[in-house]
Amino acid sequence: GVDTLMRIPPSVLKQHRSKSDAWSAFNGKVYNITPYLAFHPGGERELMRVAGRDGTELFAATHAWVNADFMLDSCLVGFLISEPSPSS
Ligand code: HEM
Numbered sequence: 001g002v003d004t005l006m007r008i009p010p011s012v013l014k015q016h017r018s019k020s021d022a023w024s025a026f027n028g029k030v031y032n033i034t035p036y037l038a039f040h041p042g043g044e045r046e047l048m049r050v051a052g053r054d055g056t057e058l059f060a061a062t063h064a065w066v067n068a069d070f071m072l073d074s075c076l077v078g079f080l081i082s083e084p085s086p087s088s
Helices: 034-039 044-048 056-063
Strands: 006-008 021-026 029-032 076-080
Touching: 021 034, 021 044, 021 056, 034 044
Parallel strands: 006 076
Antiparallel strands: 021 029, 029 076
């Protein structure tokens, strides 16, 4: 459920950029893309370009018609938030 999802800043997203542990953000939602890597019609290499970072722009540039929200629903990890300031 929604209460088990995390709030993820870019610095944490960045820690998940390997093939065995790949997260990416699309439209504010962070997904674990690891299980999908082998199935991506555009290939693993293309998908790994957005591992550990916000893939919204690249995704929109390649296939805006694909519904990632629907496809990756079971891989949702949480929501991308802005980096907390050091003082907070
Ligand atoms: C193709 C899904 C991320 C590059 C496709 C197709 C799907 C898909 C369903 C087939 C589309 C069609 O035939 O109309 C996804 C999902 C993504 C994702 C769910 C997010 C997790 C990306 C990213 C890139 C990318 C980030 C680029 C860096 C491509 C390319 C193709 C493709 C180049 C075309 C392959 C071809 O037809 O030869 N993707 N994609 N994809 N994807 Fe992705």
